[in-house]
Amino acid sequence: MSENLTGHLSPDDPGLSPITRAMLAVRSEVLQAWMDQVRNTVPQARELPRPILENTLPAYFDTLAALLTPGYTARVVNDLGAVASEHGGERARLTEYDATAVIHELQIFRDTLFSELARHDVVLEAGEQAILSAHIDTTIRESASAFTVVQAALREQFVASMAHDLRTPLSTAQMAAEMINHTSNDPSVRRFAEKIVASTQRIDGMTRELLDRIAFCKTGAVRLAIERVDMAALVREVAQSAEVAHPIELRIEQETIEGWWCRDAIRRALENLLNNAFKYGAAEEAVRLTVSTSSGRVQVMVHNQGDPIAPEDSESIFQLYRRAGSRGPGGGGGWGVGLPYVRRVAEAHGGSVLMSSSQEDGTVFVIDIPLDARPFNGAPTAA
Structure with missing residues (x-):
């Protein structure tokens, strides 16, 4: 299903x-x-x-x-x-x-x-x-x-970026005011220069606090090198390398599925999804990897049988440094950056990641992105 x-x-x-x-x-x-x-x-x-x-x-x-x-x-x-x-x-x-x-x-x-x-x-x-x-x-x-x-x-990311960019002109203004204060012999000029220094220091402190509050644990945008890629060939390459560690059942809709994507980013995202499926899926069951297209978009689906992801974890698994607490023996290890990276890559290509998990059907992740991601290169990501 x-x-x-x-x-x-x-x-x-x-x-x-x-x-x-x-x-x-x-x-x-x-x-x-x-x-x-x-x-x-x-x-x-x-x-x-x-x-x-x-x-x-x-x-x-x-x-x-x-x-x-x-x-x-x-x-x-x-x-x-x-x-x-x-x-x-x-x-x-x-x-x-x-x-x-x-x-x-x-x-x-x-x-x-x-x-x-x-x-x-x-x-x-x-x-x-x-x-x-x-x-x-x-x-x-x-x-x-x-x-x-x-x-x-x-909006938070915009404010963080703006706050970061403000620090350069603030620093320049502060240094200029300090130079005036040290070189001028006019008491009035020095007094005004001291006020400028004090004000710029105060603004810089406020900017630092703002950055500390909203940029903690944030990472930069995913950098994409968009090129013409055969998704079918790329998925076959990834599957061939990964099946050494675990059986993979590969289904590709067409012999060739060409589009414009970042090969390295998509490869890493697929490897993360497969490693996740190997780690948390049933050891005796093959992982299913499927590629299909519809209306100018491509869907890459990774499916594994095994313990489902709890509904309360369906969003937290996409957050940096967070992992589903109930999955797999011992709850799993690692830094919890694999799935957030997958989402960031999909979003940076102008797409999404869909997830479904149940005891009956197993767990499915779908990367759903446009066939031509060039217009959306550098799209903002929420992850």
Whole structure:
């Protein structure tokens, strides 16, 4: 069922209910109608490239449809929350949206979903429509909340950067005032120079305190060297090197998947995900590595069986120096920088990382990024 996080659930899957399969059959029509409507009614969306506008909506649509298959509901509710949060986070980092625009576009999605299903004769029972409506309402709240949190983090980073940059002209002004104080014979000039020195020292102290408060444990932006890369070949190389340590089941949608990314950063991110899967996954089970594409984006999925990540740890594992406390024998080791790095790499490419974990389905991480990351090189990261 992890295919829902890449937007690749199949309408021909016999394990899905008829209504879920019927929804999946009109996925493209629903998403296209939604994008058309959003471009027409949300000003901030009019000039967005399709991969950024579409964002994680294919994964969200598939996860929403899976709610209507008995037995899957409990497994995908957490997935919906993860996708909703990533959607809001991407909007904060990569667009000129405000919280109102995030809410508006998801309200449009709800209306478009039901109208397009009706237009294609996909009939929902009252209970099914109520389920979808309730979860879309939850998505709107969670996306808006994530948008607000990420915007606050970006403002914090901006203030930290500005505070850091202020120190150079402050230092120059202070040294100039000290020179005037030491060389002038005019008491009035020296008195004014002393006031300038005192004021610049005070501002410098305030700046230092600000940096100490908001830049503690922060790292710089991920530096990307964007070049043309064959993702399929890169993933094969990584898998070939890693399978010495653990069995890997490799699935690649196409022989060649070319795009514009930073080869070294993507390689390291994939190695981190695989090492994480080896470390915490079931020793006897192969790790599944899958590459797929959709609408100008590529999805790289790493899946392992084993003890799930506790819901309360689903965000902390992406924070620097934090690790899920309940995973694996002894709780694991290391510095806790692997998954934060993965998120930073994905976000710096204009994308996201989706995560799903359950006892039944195991743990899945999906790097979802545009095929051409050049326009987003140096995009701000919240991690």
